[in-house]
Amino acid sequence: MNTTSVNSIHTGSVDPASSGAFRPWPSGRRGRLRSAGPGGRARWSSFFGAGALVSVGYMDPGNWATALGSGAKYGYQFLSVVLAASLMGLLLQWLASRLGVATGRDLAQLCRERYSRRTTIVLWIACEMAIIACDVAEVVGSAVALQLLLGVSLSVGVLLSAIGACAMLALQSRGQRALQVVVCALIFFVGLCFVVEVALANPSWHSALAGVAPPAALLRDAGMIWLAAGMLGATVMPHNLYLHSALVKQHARAGDERSVLNAMKGVNIDTFVSLGLAFLVNAALLIVAAAVFHANGHYEVDDLADAHRLIAPLVGTRWASIVFAAALLACGLNATVTGTMAGQVVMEGFLRMKSARWMRALLTRVCAIGPALLAVSLYGEHGSNQLLIFSQVVLSIQLPLAAIPLVRFGSDAGLMGVFRVKGLALALAWACVAITLVLNAALIWQMAVYL
Template identity: 50%
Template structure:
C-alpha cells in the first residue's frame, strides 16, 4: 500500500476496480428536464437498502411488541427509522464522494490485520442475516404450501440463480424486482390493517414516546430488540456501493447533486420500511393484544390471524408478505457479500459461486437444528442470528461515521459539525443498545 496524504486514503498500486464494476455507472441520469425524471433515475438503491429493515429477522420483535404492549412501541420503531435514515445517508455520501464503498474505504484506511478482522466480522453478519432469511422463507413456504422446513430451507438455494438472471439483464431489472416485492409486502399489510381497523387515536398516540418504555423492564427489553435489529450492518456496505451505479458526473458539482438525490431516494424508501414495521406492530396490537393473546412466534401469528379477524385470507396475506420479505432479503445479501469480499480482499468469485457458498453456510445449520429440535429450534436459531448481527454492528457504524466526518478523506463533502455530533450520538446509542441486547440474550 502506498500513502496519499492529499486525500487521507492509502491507495494500492495499479488501477482500482470500481465497486460492483459490472454495473458501475450503468444507469443513465438525466441532468436536464423535470426533477421528477431525475428522482426516478436515482430511485432504486434506497429501496434495495430498505429491504434489510423489514426482513424476517425484524418480524419477531414487532410481533412481540405489538401483541404484548399494544401500540406503545410504535415510538421506538419511528426513532429507530430516523436513526437508520441518517446512517444510510452517510453511507451514500461516502460512496459518491470518495468513489469507494465502505469495504474499500476500510481496506484503504486501516492496516491489513485490522481490515482482515473487519472482513471476518462482516462475513459473519452476512451469514447471520442469510440465516434469518433462510428461516423466514422456509417458514413461509411451510405455511403456504405445507413444505417441511428442511425442504423449504433447501429450496432457498435456488435464489442464487434468480439473482444471476436478474443481474444479467441489468441493474434496473434487479431494482424493479425488489420494488415489486416491496409493493406486495406493503399491500398485504395495508389490507390487514384495513381488516383489523385499529383505533386511529391509539395508533397516533403510540408514536409519542412513553416513560413506560424505560421504566418497564420487559418493554425496555423488546424496545432494545427493535432498536438493535434496525440497522443491518451489511446495508451500510451495500448502499455505499450501489449508489455508484448511477451515471452522474464525477465532479464536485455532479457528486453534490448525486448525494442530494441519493439521500432523497433512501429517505423515501426508509419511510416505506417504517410503514411496514409499524404495520406489523399495529396488526399485532389490533388483532392479538386486543384479544389478550401474546405472540412470540411467526407460526403462532399465522395460526391466530384469520380466526381472530374472522377473515380467511388474513393468514394467507401474512404468509405471502413473509415469503416476499425473505426473497427480497436474499437478493440484497447476495450483493452485500460480493461487495464485502471484493472490497476487503479484492477476491472476485463468480456470482453464483459466491451465492451458493454463503447460502450453503446458512442452510446447513437450519437443516441440522430443524432435524434435531424441530420448529422450536429454528426460532432459537433466528434469535441467535440477531445476536451475531448485534455483535458486528459497531465494526460497520464506527468506521462509517469516522470516514464521513474526516475532511481529509471526504473533502468538501465531509458532514457539518452539528450532523457529525448527531451521527456520533446515534452510533454510540446503537452500539450501547446492541451490547445490552447481546448481554441480555446470552444471560437468559
C-alpha cells in the same frame, strides 16, 4: 461479472480506480460515468434503485419476528423503537450514500485503505458474520412462509427458499434494472398486503399514537431490551451500510462539485422514499400484532407459525392468513438478494477478492442452509422465531463496527472535502452510535445476569 469489480453492481460499469491508489476528494477520478450527463447533469432515473435494494433489508423476516413478538407482548409501546430504529437507519444510510458519492469509494474499500491489515481482517470477519446471521434469518423466514402456503416441511422449505433465492439472483444476468424492477414490484406487493392487514385488524389509532413515546421500562426490562436490540439489528443492518455506499459510488465524478451535488440530490430522494416505505411496513406489522394479538390477550405470540394460525380466526377471514404468508415470502426472497450483493461488496472491498455472482450466491446459500436446517431439525417450527430474533441481536452487536468507521470517514474533511458531515448531522450520527453501544451493553449485562 466474473472478471469485473462489484463496483459495477449498480451501474454496470467498471471502476477505473479499483486497482489503483486512492486519491481523496477533490482530486477525484477521471472519466465520464453512466449516471452523469453533459456538464455533470444527471439522468435522474439512473439514481433510483439503490434505495429499493437497501430497503428490503429493513423489512426482512427478522423484522417480522421482532415486530410480532414486541407487538403481541407489549402492544403499541414498541412503535417508539420502530420509529427510532428507522430514523437511525435513515441517517446512517444517508451518510453511507453520501460517502460513496463524494469519494467514489465504498465503505469497505476505505476501511482497507485507512486501517491496518489486522483491523481490516477483523472488520471483514465481523461483517461476514453479520451477513450469515442475516441470511439464516431470511432462509428460515422464507421456509416458514412456504410451509404456511404449501404445507411442506420446514426442511423442504429451507431448500426451496434457497432455490428461489438463486432464481432471484439469476435476474442479474438480464441486467441490474431487471432485478430492481422485480424487487420494487415485490415491495409494492408487501405494502399492499399490509394495507389489507391493517384494514382487517382495525387498530386503535389513539393507542398507536401514544406508542410513539418511549416506554419507561425499556432499559430495565430484560425482555424489552432483548426485543429492542433485535429490532435495532433487524432495521439497521451493518452490511447494508457497505452495500449502499457501493451501489451509488459511481453516480458522480469525485472532485467535480456540480456532478456530486446533482448525484446527491437524486440519491437522497431515492434513499428517503425507499426507507420511508420500509418504516411504514414495519410500523404496520407491529400495529397488526398489537391490534390482533395483544388486544385479544395473546401476549405470548412470538412465532410466525402461531401468528399465521391465529390471525385468521381473530380477524374473521381466512384471507388474513394467506396475505400474511404471501407477504412474508416476498420479504424473504427480496432480502436474500441484498445479502448476496453485500457479500460481494465486502469481499472485494476488504480483500480485493473478486467472485462470480453464482459463486457468491452458492457460498451464502451453503452458509445459511446449514444453520437453518440444524435449527429447524432441533427445534421445529416453534424454535424458528427465537433463531430469527437471535440473528437480529447478532446484527445489533456488530453494528458499531460498521457505524463508527462510517461516521469517522463521513466527517473527515481531507476525505470528503466540502461534503463532509458536520454540525447537527454529525452530532446525531454519533448519538446513533452511542445509543447502539448503550443498548448492546445493557443487553450483554442482562444476558450475563441471567446466565
